[in-house]
Amino acid sequence: MKSKIISRTSISTFSFPTSSIARSNKACGRCSIIKVFGVATLLVLILAGVTVASPFAYVANTESNNISVIDTATNTVTATVNVGSCPQGVAVSPDGTRVYVTNCLNNSVSVIDATENKLIGTVRVGSYPLGVAVNPDGTKVYVANSPSKTISVIDTATNNVTATVKVGNLPRDVAVAPDGKKVYAVNFSEYSDYQGNVSVIDTATNTITATVNVEKSPEGIAVSPDGTKVYVVNSNSHPYYNGTVSVIDTATNKVTATVNVGSCPQGIAVSPNGKRVYVTVDMPDGYSGKGDIDVTSTGTVDVIDTTTNKVIDTVNVGLTPHEVAVTPDGNKVYVVNYGSNTTSVIDTATNKVNTTVTVGGDPTAVGIGPVTTSSSTESNNTSLLGHISQTENQTNDTGMTANAGTASKEEKESIPTKASKDTPFLSPIWVLVAVLGAVAFVKKMR
Numbered sequence: 471m472k473s474k475i476i477s478r479t480s481i482s483t484f485s486f487p488t489s490s491i492a493r494s495n496k497a498c499g500r501c502s503i504i505k506v507f508g509v510a511t512l513l514v515l516i517l518a519g520v521t522v523a524s525p526f527a528y529v530a531n532t533e534s535n536n537i538s539v540i541d542t543a544t545n546t547v548t549a550t551v552n553v554g555s556c557p558q559g560v561a562v563s564p565d566g567t568r569v570y571v572t573n574c575l576n577n578s579v580s581v582i583d584a585t586e587n588k589l590i591g592t593v594r595v596g597s598y599p600l601g602v603a604v605n606p607d608g609t610k611v612y613v614a615n616s617p618s619k620t621i622s623v624i625d626t627a628t629n630n631v632t633a634t635v636k637v638g639n640l641p642r643d644v645a646v647a648p649d650g651k652k653v654y655a656v657n658f659s660e661y662s663d664y665q666g667n668v669s670v671i672d673t674a675t676n677t678i679t680a681t682v683n684v685e686k687s688p689e690g691i692a693v694s695p696d697g698t699k700v701y702v703v704n705s706n707s708h709p710y711y712n713g714t715v716s717v718i719d720t721a722t723n724k725v726t727a728t729v730n731v732g733s734c735p736q737g738i739a740v741s742p743n744g745k746r747v748y749v750t751v752d753m754p755d756g757y758s759g760k761g762d763i764d765v766t767s768t769g770t771v772d773v774i775d776t777t778t779n780k781v782i783d784t785v786n787v788g789l790t791p792h793e794v795a796v797t798p799d800g801n802k803v804y805v806v807n808y809g810s811n812t813t814s815v816i817d818t819a820t821n822k823v824n825t826t827v828t829v830g831g832d833p834t835a836v837g838i839g840p841v842t843t844s845s846s847t848e849s850n851n852t853s854l855l856g857h858i859s860q861t862e863n864q865t866n867d868t869g870m871t872a873n874a875g876t877a878s879k880e881e882k883e884s885i886p887t888k889a890s891k892d893t894p895f896l897s898p899i900w901v902l903v904a905v906l907g908a909v910a911f912v913k914k915m916r
Contacts (some may be wrong), residue, residue: 475500521572522899525797527804527822527838528569529813530557531830537571538813538829539587542797542838545825546817546915548888549587553580559602559613559643559836568626571612571835572599579622581611581629584839591629595622601691605650605673612653614641621655621669623676627693627855637669643690646673648697656684656691656702668702669722680723684716690738690793692747693720694776701747703731703738711756715749717779731772732756737793739817740776742800747774748816750791750805754784771805771814783821793835806833 486829505886524543531538535557539549554573561570562584569582572595579599581591597616599622603612614637621644623633638657645654653671666688670680692701700718707709713735717727732751739748754770769791773783788807791814795804803816806829814835815825 473916476521497813513792523839525839527795527813527834528560528562528582528584528759529804529806529829530835531811531832531833532556532558532808532834536830537569537582538827538833540813540827540829541865542802542804544575547827547829549647549832551582551587551589552738553582553589554578554592558600558834559752560835561602561604561607562837562839563604563608563626564840565608567841568604568608569839570604570624572602572604572613574598574600574616577615579611579624580740590766591630592595593624593629593631595624595631596620596634601641601656603644603646603653605646605653606648606771607650610650610673612644612646612655614644614655616640616642616658619657621653621671635669635671635678637671637678638667638681641669645691645693645700648694648695652679652720654687654691654700658689664707665703666702668700668718668837680720682723682725684713684725685728688716689736692738692740694740695744697774698746701738701740703735703749705734705736707734711753713749713751714772727775729773729781731781732770732784735772737789739794739796739803739806741796743799745776746818747776748772748796748803749774750787750794751784752790754786769807769809771803771816785816785821787810787825788824788826793832795836795838797838798841803820804836804838806836808832808834860871 471826474845503906517562524541526539527542529538532833535553535555537551537553541548546553552862553571554576556573556575557571558574559572565674567584569584577595577597579593579595580589580651583590592643594612596618598616600616600853601614609626611626615622619637619638621635622631625632637655640658641655641741643656651673653673655669657667659666659671664686664708666684666686667680668680684702685706687705687707688702689705690703698720702716704716705708705715711733713733715729715731716725719726731749732755733753734750735751737750751772768786768789771785771787772781775782787805789809791805792808793806801818803818805814807814811829811831812830813827814823
């Protein structure tokens with residue numbers, strides 16, 4: 471048997487020069503870099519399409535019967551929205567799309583579409599509504615009706631009053647716990663001794679579960695971000711106007727501390743981190759007790775350290791400051807000055823007023839919306855949510871019936887001012903992150 475000879479081909483025939491392999495590796499390296507930077511570029515473009523809307527401050531002007539909309543990024547009034555007669559309270563929904571305004575002489579609440587700054591509904595409530603608050607999920611609005619001695623509960627999906635809760639005498643303000651399970655209504659006084667108190671409402675049953683006595687003639691109320699404390703401003707308006715703040719432990723419904731502040735305090739707000747409380751003071755120089763209330767050139771804001779429950783600073787603002795609100799980042803405090811027709815903007819890092827914004831006549835209340843994100847391709851005039859249908863023929867506890875045509879008339883009178891609401895989300899930091907990530911990936915591939 472003959473052996474079969476199999477021809478062999480030298481390995482060198484199929485081998486590649488070392489230089490060719492090197493060139494191939496360089497090409498692949500360049501390809502990887504191109505791909506990675508392509509991904510990075512895509513990421514940057516995606517980030518560029520996302521914008522962050524600055525929070526807006528909404529100021530209720532009692533004499534002007536309108537709302538001044540302030541862009542907190544620029545501290546300029548970007549729109550004015552007409553509402554009902556004598557607006558007294560303002561609250562913004564957690565998603566920032568709705569603003570609720572109490573109109574004390576109309577016994578109503580105006581509903582504003584915040585994306586378009588237009589009035590889209592009017593809800594009839596009790597007599598002379600003052601304070602207003604929205605629950606954390608935005609499904610309920612609570613309104614303090616002072617002479618009616620009630621709290622109206624509004625369903626935001628239908629703009630109908632679904633419950634009315636009897637509370638103490640002359641409720642002035644209302645606040646909702648962070649978990650939405652409790653509502654706190656501050657009642658101005660009892661006729662006999664001016665004793666003030668706070669009604670604690672269970673939101674599941676709309677019943678009062680506790681009543682906490684504070685001091686005389688309380689005006690404002692706020693809840694700490696963790697829900698463990700409630701802060702109540704007491705004007706003690708009879709006879710000497712010695713202002714205080716009562717600190718209530720929500721676990722026990724007991725007053726655990728009392729903080730002395732300036733004379734005739736009005737509004738109160740807590741910082742987002744819970745470390746500071748801001749109280750507006752009408753008469754920082756005190757009251758002489760000789761009859762007429764002393765007139766001062768400016769009002770102040772007392773800053774309370776919540777750890778020590780002591781006033782650590784006092785900030786001069788405008789004349790007769792009423793309510794106060796803090797931005798979501800805690801960097802600014804907005805104070806409405808009733809006697810100056812202005813809003814003072816306080817820098818919380820320095821406790822100094824860095825801007826004063828002129829608003830409407832006799833501003834009494836302020837509410838600040840959240841920081842929201844959206845696509846930069848969306849029109850500023852496009853609402854993210856459908857309009858709420860207007861409430862019709864609702865009856866309050868005084869027997870008054872809503873006029874279904876009121877909202878349309880007021881909407882025509884609103885005066886929106888075109889302004890950019892968006893600040894680019896893209897920044898040099900994001901570009902740097904994308905590039906560094908690409909470089910690190912290439913090094914790892916090598």
